[in-house]
Structures are given as structure tokens and as C-alpha cells.
Amino acid sequence: MQPSDFERHGFAAGVREGFVAFLPVSVGLIPWALVVGMAMTSAGFTPLQAMGMNIIVFAGTAQLGTLPLIVDNAPLWLIVTTGLALNLRFLIFSAGIAPGFRGIGTGWRWLCGHLLTDGSFAVCYDKLMQVDNPRWRLGFYLVTGVWTWLLWQAFTLAGIFAAGIVPKSWSLEFMATIALIVLLVPMAKARPMLVAALVGGGSAVLLRGMPLRLGIVTAICLGIAAGFAAEHWQEKKTA
């Protein structure tokens, strides 16, 4: 084996390639982290409490979604159930990406699982399925997770202290939406994927009235079913 081949397939090479692939996507985290930091401060958390939540929970959607309940002194079970509902998509992501961790030890898997976010999932999924070398896969995935963690903590901290300084009219939070679009567009170039996205997005709008944001989970399931059905239909047509 050529040294260059070996290097290309090792942990360090995985880290390098993962970082290059993930860097543009990670930009979208910054406004999102700032917004969450500001929201926790306006909920009345001290900086220590806010950073405590940020490190222990480490989930922007669940943090933002449960804040109003915490402020309202809602019962503990309702806060936790709401958090769980907001995180249900991770169960789907976790099951989907799990085969990508073949040949990687249990300790690493806990760490990788803890660091699983929408961005890491979207950027790593294909590579983790295609590449054989477990060390390359671990490097590629871990750098996206660790970089997300660092950016998230740093810019949430910035948001905690910047609360009230950045004018709302800058609409910085919209950069998070653009980041999701940047992830979505290349996926939707395959016809069944486009069907999954259209049905998922359309159902989420129609089902927005469901409690605890369960509409989103239902819409994801409908989108998956529609994409899968479209794939079968496409295969039949070309067969």
C-alpha cells in the first residue's frame, strides 16, 4: 500500500475531510446559538444556569421549546415530555446512521451519539455508509460533532452576554433556516428525495396545530413513507 493511500484512509485524514465538508454548514449554527443564548438570558437564567443548560442539554430546539414552560413553572413531566417530543427526530437519525459506526467501540459510540445533531447527520450519513475504514469514519464524524459542540458553547456564551445588544431587525436567526436549505437542496436532486421533502414540508404546515409540536414528527414519518413509495414506483417504471 502506498503511504498516501494509508494516510488517506486514517483517522487524521477523516478529520481533515470531515472538517472541510462541515465548515460551511456549521456557519448556520452561529446565529442559532446566539438566539438560544439570548433566549435563556431573557428567561431569567444566570449565566451559570444558562451555560449549565447548554452543556447538559446541548439541543437548541429542545432548549428553546422548553424555555416557556420552565418560565411558567410547568410540571416537570410536561417539560421533559415536551423535550422528548422535540428530540424524537434524533431517534430516526440515530437508527439511520447506526450502521455507519460498525467496528467502532461502545465508548466512542456513546460520545458520537451524544454529539449527534442535524448537521452532523446530514453531512456524514453517505460517507459513513460508503467508507470501510472505521478510523477514517470515526475521524470524519467526530470532527463535525466536536466542532459543533465548540461553536455552540462559544456562541451561546456570546449570546448570553450580547442579549439585548443586537437589534432584532437584523433577523440573524434566519441564517439557521438558510443553513438547513443549503443541506436540503443537494439531497432533493434525486426524485424520491424531492417527494419526501415536499410531503414532509407540506404536512408540517398542515399539521402545525398538533400539540407538543408532534406535527413535525408526524410530517417526517409521512415524508419518509412518500419518498419510499416514490422510490418503488420509480423502480417499477424503469423495470
Next chain:
Amino acid sequence: MNYDASLWLIFILLGLATTLPRAGFIVLGNRFSLPPTLQRALRYAPAAALAAIVVPDVLLVGGSVEPINPKLAAAIAAILVAARWRNPWLPFIVGMAVLLGLKALFPG
């Protein structure tokens, strides 16, 4: 507002409610695997989930469907740019420019 120690209990339980769904299948991995059909179906999860988060965000204003609004226009611009050019920063620049431009042109 003041919070007591129970706030930290909330954080810990929310942390479990985050890490367990995330790590569950990844940790079980070797001992428990999903049927291949389900795995094929789950490939559509990211596209469906991303759209389920993005579409309501850009199509709804105050909870009702609003087909003409600055966020939707900015999102369409970002989609077109992302589909046409490979530069990863361009959708951010164009999307934010359209959003802030329209908001400045049509305030309120």
C-alpha cells in the same frame, strides 16, 4: 426571576431526553439492527425532517399560511442559488440580502 435547585434536575432530565434518543441505536448498533427495508426507508428521514422544519418556518406568518412574505422570497432565492452554484457561502449572502432588502422596502 429566581430559580431553585430543581432547575438543575430539569436540565439533567432534559439532557437524558436528548442523549438517549441520539445515542440509543448508535450504541446498540451491533446487537440490534433495523430490518433492511426500514433502513432504506430511513434514508428519506433527513430530507423529510429538514423540509418539515424549513417549510413551516418560511410559509407561516403568525401561525397562518402567507404565500407572499419576505422570508419565503429569501428562502426561494437561497434555494435557487444553492441549486445553481456550488459556492457554499453564496446562499447565505443572497438569502440575507433578499430578506433584509424586502423588509427595508416593505416595513411592517
